[in-house]
Amino acid sequence: MQNKEWALYEVFIRTRAGLSHRHAGSLHAADDQMALDYARDTYTRRSEGVSLWVVRSDQIVASDPAESAAFFEPAEDKIYRHPTFYEIPDGVENL
Amino acid sequence: MYTQGLDQQGKPEGKRDAPESAADLEAFQKRIDAEEKIEAKDWMPAAYRRTLVRQISQHAHSEIIGMQPEGNWLTRAPTLKRKAILLAKVQDEAGHGLYLYGAAETLGVSRDQMVADLLSGKAKYSTIFNYPTLTWADIGTIGWLVDGAAIMNQIPLCRCSYGPYARAMVRICKEESFHQRQGFDIMLVLCRGSGEQKAMAQDALDRWWWPSLMMFGPHDSESKHSAKSMAWKIKRFSNDELRQKFVDATVPQAEFLGLKMPDDDLRYDKKSGHYRFGEIDWQEFHDVIAGNGPCNRQRLEQRTRAQDDGAWVREAACAHAAKHAAKAA
Ligand SMILES: [Fe+2]
Ligand SMILES: [Fe+2]
Numbered sequence: 001m002q003n004k005e006w007a008l009y010e011v012f013i014r015t016r017a018g019l020s021h022r023h024a025g026s027l028h029a030a031d032d033q034m035a036l037d038y039a040r041d042t043y044t045r046r047s048e049g050v051s052l053w054v055v056r057s058d059q060i061v062a063s064d065p066a067e068s069a070a071f072f073e074p075a076e077d078k079i080y081r082h083p084t085f086y087e088i089p090d091g092v093e094n095l
Numbered sequence: 096m097y098t099q100g101l102d103q104q105g106k107p108e109g110k111r112d113a114p115e116s117a118a119d120l121e122a123f124q125k126r127i128d129a130e131e132k133i134e135a136k137d138w139m140p141a142a143y144r145r146t147l148v149r150q151i152s153q154h155a156h157s158e159i160i161g162m163q164p165e166g167n168w169l170t171r172a173p174t175l176k177r178k179a180i181l182l183a184k185v186q187d188e189a190g191h192g193l194y195l196y197g198a199a200e201t202l203g204v205s206r207d208q209m210v211a212d213l214l215s216g217k218a219k220y221s222t223i224f225n226y227p228t229l230t231w232a233d234i235g236t237i238g239w240l241v242d243g244a245a246i247m248n249q250i251p252l253c254r255c256s257y258g259p260y261a262r263a264m265v266r267i268c269k270e271e272s273f274h275q276r277q278g279f280d281i282m283l284v285l286c287r288g289s290g291e292q293k294a295m296a297q298d299a300l301d302r303w304w305w306p307s308l309m310m311f312g313p314h315d316s317e318s319k320h321s322a323k324s325m326a327w328k329i330k331r332f333s334n335d336e337l338r339q340k341f342v343d344a345t346v347p348q349a350e351f352l353g354l355k356m357p358d359d360d361l362r363y364d365k366k367s368g369h370y371r372f373g374e375i376d377w378q379e380f381h382d383v384i385a386g387n388g389p390c391n392r393q394r395l396e397q398r399t400r401a402q403d404d405g406a407w408v409r410e411a412a413c414a415h416a417a418k419h420a421a422k423a424a
């Protein structure tokens with residue numbers, strides 16, 4: 001295999017209008033158009049989608065799972081952001 | 096499918112890994128025990144990673160090599176309808192291979208490395224694909240039995256602890272039931288046809304039944320890494336358990352077709368509710384794994400030729416991409 005390996009792409013599918021795109025898997029392609037064509041052939045053989053996104057894997061910026069406790073910590077202690085934090089007296093409705 | 100418990104065929108873990116702290120290992124096992132999924136970038140023991148790379152890549156290779164025995168009949172399918180169906184089925188198997196290579200790559204092994212290991216004979220694939228497809232009934236039998244066995248094996252893998260593998264399996268399992276049904280449908284038509292057609296169906300069953308049972312891998316007592324894979328929730332059922340499920344599901348289907356399983360020891364055991372069956376020829380199993388099945392050489396040669404013949408296409412695609420990138424810049 002003297003060829004250089006084709007770039008890795010991540011594939012996202014919108015299964016129908018009204019839903020967001022969701023990660024389906026990955027594939028290798030030489031360029032963006034080929035990535036789209038391959039994504040269609042590989043991931044939507046049974047009409048699983050109405051829209052496809054492909055993005056080169058090396059272009060994705062991701063949080064580090066090893067740091068996730070510290071990274072997400074600022075949200076941990078703000079329980080007042082949830083409606084259940086507040087006590088509603090009996091008799092008060094539509095709140 | 097077709098992991099075949101080949102995952103248990105690997106050599107004992109001799110390689111030294113970087114030391115792993117007891118606390119890390121314990122925390123990892125706790126996550127597994129709590130049915131948490133492990134994702135690609137999460138910390139994992141090196142042996143867990145290695146087991147998965149071996150199993151997922153073998154599984155991917157099996158899907159890819161598995162296209163050959165069926166591909167052999169694409170141009171000779173008896174009707175246009177059967178040809179279209181078989182083409183779609185074989186294309187699905189290519190897709191399965193691609194999903195699985197993608198899942199294995201998340202563990203840090205490259206696609207090129209996996210392909211190189213297949214072509215050099217270092218990586219294994221399911222023994223079942225080293226048998227020839229001699230008649231059209233073989234295509235029916237493969238769908239019915241081989242994809243049927245694959246489904247038994249693959250459904251529990253949808254709950255595998257490794258997220259990317261589990262998700263690939265969900266996608267695959269959705270597609271497999273069409274495979275099994277189209278195979279059974281071929282058998283049904285043959286068995287309702289002329290005496291000659293029925294004899295062809297019986298002959299195919301005679302040749303494929305035992306190799307299908309071998310797909311589940313060696314007996315539990317012989318299976319080296321099984322306990323570890325169970326503890327890691329990569330495997331959920333043992334080889335023998337899955338084999339028994341497959342026999343129990345399949346024997347009544349053969350009866351419906353009016354075919355006879357090629358096993359004189361096969362009988363229904365009322366007390367346990369299971370079919371008891373004869374002993375597998377393990378010598379044959381080991382011979383095929385060792386590379387001495389009827390078609391091992393042919394399968395690898397054909398795969399190597401496809402790889403070589405496609406080299407110019409891959410090069411041209413790279414040149415095309417580079418040219419357009421330069422134009423756009
Ligand atoms: Fe498959
Ligand atoms: Fe299949």
